[in-house]
Amino acid sequence: MSESDVVPRVIARLVQHTDDRAAEVIHEAACAAGYLWRCGNADCRAHNYRGQRYCEGCGWGRSGRPVGDITPSLYDVPKQKWRALHRAVVAHFGQLDGPMPDAVVFDYFDGPGWRGAEVRTMHGGQCAEIAGGFRDRTVHEDIAAALDALTRFEKPAFGEHMRLVLSA
Ligand SMILES: [Zn+2]
Structure with a gap:
């Protein structure tokens, strides 16, 4: 099994066996370690796994706004x-x-x-x-x-x- 298969299971299982406060600490640690990233949408703030390009919850990026029409915009398309x-x-x-x-x-x-x-x-x-x-x-x-x-x-x-x- 690859890391991307294992990590979500491990985090889910850790969170399952804790209260909300401890879950938050686990999520923060996982973010700091790069296993999770937090949605930039202030109304969502969901945690998403590394490798997911967009938020599972709302489809936004991590930058806090909807990803523009071309991402990345390497050039100005007419x-x-x-x-x-x-x-x-x-x-x-x-x-x-x-x-x-x-x-x-x-x-x-x-x-x-x-x-x-x-x-x-x-x-x-x-x-x-x-x-x-x-x-x-x-x-x-x-x-x-x-x-x-x-x-x-x-x-x-x-x-x-x-x-x-x-x-x-
Ligand atoms: Zn989101």
């Missing part, structure tokens, strides 16, 4: 290109049955620019992978075109991450 992607993604989920995701996150590892990115939706901090992402131009014509436009502006680097907030 706003038009950005809006085109936002529109296309909102239209896509509007067609589907079910709630609009809070955000869609893209992780680029390889493939034809942003269109090759792994894509996950976020609902209240819960992630779900979209199998195949928006790679297929014939299925996701508008989104693919918008992603290609971003890529033409600047090709993403390996491991680059982008979050598109839909609920804001």
